[in-house]
Amino acid sequence: MFWKILLLTLFGGILASNEESYVEELLISRLPSDHHLAQFRFIITSRSLELGPNYELFPRVLGQLLQAHGIQELEYIATQGVWHSDHYGPPPQPASSTGAFLSAKFDGPSNTVDDRWLSVVNSLNGAFCASLLSMVPAETYKQKNERKGDYPKAKKLFSRAGTLPREALCTENLTPWRKLLPCKQNGLISLLNPHKLYGSLFHSMGFHIHPECKDNSCWYRLELSAIVLFDVPISENRRLDWSLKSFFDRPISGVCNAATRSTVLVHQHEEQADSDKPADVITINGQQFAVYPTEQILGEKTEGNIFVRYTKSVDLHKKNPPRALSISSTLGGKDTFSGLLLTTIKNNENEKHTVVYEQVLPWWVRFHYHTKQVLCHDSKQEIVKPYVANRVFSGAIDRKRPAYIQMEIELPANSKCIVSYNFERAFLRMAEYPPDANHGLYIPAATITLMKRISTGLPEDSRCTERLGNSSECEPRAKQMVFSNVLLVPMPVPDFSMPFNVICLVGTAVSLCFGAVHPFSTRILVPINEKLPGQSIWRTIFRGILLVLMAGACYMEYNNISLNALRREIEKLLSFQF
C-alpha cells in the first residue's frame, strides 16, 4: 500500500509540474446486430506545442516526426475486414476503410510539402513495419474535406493524404503501435491479444495527433485507438454471455501507473441480467454505461476479468431492421477494358440527410467525368434527381496523382441513391503490374461524411467519457464518416506465363522458317545473274555456322543441357587452355 501511495504522489508530482497526461479506456457495447464491439482509446496529451527535447509520456518517435517535418495534424489508421454499415450501423470513429489511411497537415513553405510528405511516409513505414511506399506519389491526394483539430493561429495548412486498400494489418504492426504507449505491458493494453484481434470480423488500429487549445494554451493530443468487432459470442445455452477472457483469451494484467484514469466502460443492454458490480453507472446521451476502474477489475474477486450475462437466449433468425444509413460499391461492365463504378447510398430514415461524398480513383482507372450520374429512388420507387452542391474535382495525372471527387448530396427521406461513372482501364507498363497481376488492383472505398450525425448511442468521442458522471449530453467533435467497400478491379493483363512465351517463340521460329521455305518450294526460280549468291564463300561459311549452331541446339535439347550448363562447359574449356 505504501509504495502505491508513494508512486501516486510521485506521478502526481510529475503530472502537476508538466501537465502531460495519459488516459486509457475500453468501451464494450452490444450492437443491434448482436455483435460485440470493443473500442480501446489511449489518450496522451503533451505539455505544449513545443515537443521535446525531453519526452515523458508523449512518444518520442512521433514527437520528433512532427517537429522535423512541420506537421500540425497526423493520422494513420490501418483496418482489416469490412464494416458493413447496413448491418452494424455507422462505424465507430476514427475509422477507415479496409487497408491503410494516412493523412498529414503541414505548415511552413509550400514548395517542400511534397518532399516532406515522402519523408513522413518513409519514416512511418519503417516505424510501423508497414508497406506504404507505393502511396507516393501515385496514391497521394489533397484532402478537401477538413477533419478535426483546432489550431492556435489561422495558419495556412497543406494537406496530403493517401489510402492503400491492399495494405495488410498484422502482429508486426501492432508491436510498434503498442510501443508508443507509456505502459507497454500493464493496463488495458494487456488485453490486446493478436490471435483474437486478427481472427475477429473487423479490426482497426491507428493514431491521430492534432493540436487542441483551451484558454490561450495549446497542446498536442494523441489518441491511439484500436477497434475490434467480435462475432456473436454464443455460449452453450445460446445466450450472448461474455467475459473479458472469452473475448481476449486473457485477463487484464497489472495497473498502468502512468495513467491518470484507466477504466472499462460497459454499455448497459436492456436484456442484461447479471454482471460484476460496477463502481459507478453513468449516463451519456441517454445511454447507461457501467464503469469499472482497472484497479477494481484486478481485485481478488474478479482477477482481471469481468463478465456480463443476458436474460434471453439469442434469436438467430431475428430480422434486424435496416440501419439508418449505408453505403456500398459494386463494379459493373462486361469486358476487361471498360467498366462501370456504382456506389449505392441508402437512407432509411424519415428525414433528409446531407452527406459529403468523396471518392479517390487511382490514375489507372480512367473514368469519364461526363458520365457521372447521381440518381435517387424515393420511397415510391420513383426516380428523383437529388440536390448536389459544392462539387470538387481534381483529375488524375498518370503515375503522379489519383483523381479526387467530392460533392455534397442531399439524400431524400427513405431513398436509395446511386452514384455512377463509366471508366476505362489503363494498360500498364510491364514493371507497373503488381507481382500477382492476375489478382487485380484495388480501388479505395467511397466515403460519405454526414453533416448531421446519426446517433449510435455510444460515446464516440473520448472527450464524452472524460468528465465521468456529469456528462449527460455530449456532442462528439469528429465528423461521422461511413465507408463503402474497396473494389477489386481485374486489369487487362498481358500473359506473363511460360506457355505463352513458348508459343510466341515457336510461332516466331515457324513463321521465319515458313517465310523462307514456302516461297522456295512453291515458286519457280529462274537465275537472272550468272553468278548465284549461294556460291559466295561468305554465304557458305555463314550457312556452315548456322548448321553447326542448329546441330548444337539439337544435341543440347536431346541431352537436356541448359544454356547455363553450356556456358559453364565453355568457361571450363577456356580456363583449361590458359
Added chain:
Amino acid sequence: MRWCWLILAISTVEGILQTGLQLKIDEFFESPGHTNNWAVLVCTSRFWFNYRHVANVLSLYHSIKRLGIPDSNIIMMLAEDIPCNSRNPKPGTVFNAPGGVNLYGSDVEVDYRGNEVTVENFIRVLTGRHHESTSRSRRLLSDHQSNVLVYLTGHGGDSFLKFQDAQELTNVDLGYAIQTMFEDNRYHEMFVIVDTCRSESMYEYINSPRVLSTSSSLTHEESYSYDIDHEIGVFVIDRYTHFTLDFMNQNVKALNSSASLKDYLDSCPLAQCLSTVGVRRDTYPKDPAKVRVTDFFGSARILHYIQEDIVFDDAWLVEPVTYQL
C-alpha cells in the same frame, strides 16, 4: 558419507577435465575478427502455398535472436502476409512443425513486406543505397567489423532466384552486390545461405574475399520440403532449414557453444536432405572447422581495444537533412 566424498571427488575431476577441454577448444578455434553481427533474412515467394518459406525465415530469425542478434541488426523481408492471410485457419500464427510453437509472436519485426520485397530493395539493402529518410530499421548499417549472414529462401532455378513470381535475382546480380559491399567495406566476413532448388548456382559469381557460401542443393538438384500440417493444409518447412535448425537447437544452445561451421555444413546429409548441400570455400580463407557457428548466428559483442589515436574527419559534423520550416 563415503559415497558423498566419492561423488564430490568425481565431479571435481570432471569439472577440471571439462575446463581443460574448453581451453583446448578455445585454442582450436581461430580468433574472430568481428565486433558486431548483422543478418539479412529474405523470403522471396508470394502466395499462401509458399507458407514454408516464411516459416523457414521465421525459424532462423528466432534462432539468431536467441543467440543475441537484436532486431535492429536483422533485416527481415517477407513477401507474403502469411500470419494474417485470409486462408490461415489460425490467424496471427506461423508454425514450422505440426503442433509446434507459434513463430509469430508479438516480438517479430518485419522490415520489408508484401510488394516491397523486390530485387531492387534487396540490392539496396545490401549496398546501402536508400532514400535519405529510410528508417534505420530498414538499413543494413554494417561496417568493416561486421559479420553478415545472408539467408535467401524461395523458388530458384539454374542461376536465378525468383522474387514474388514476377522478378528474378540472378547470380551475377548477387555477386556484384556483394562485391560492392566488399569495396565499400560493409562486411568483415559473410556467410551466404541459399535454400532454393538448384541453389548452388546462386553463389557461382560471388568472388569477393572472405565470403563463405552454402546451398541446400547442387545445380542439377531440387530442394525438398519436409513437414506437412494437415490442419493448415500446406507444407510448413523445407528439409534443409529443418535439419540445420535442428542442429542449431540441439548443438548451439548458447553463445559459448563449441559447434563449428563445419558441423553446421554437415548437419543436413544427403540421406535427410535428399539433396546435396553445396559449399564454396575458395573465397573463405579460414577452415570452417575452426570457426564457431556463433560467429555468424550469434552476437557476442566482442570488444577490441584501440591503442593509437584516431582523428575523426569533418564528415561527422555534417548535419542531417532538415526541411526549412
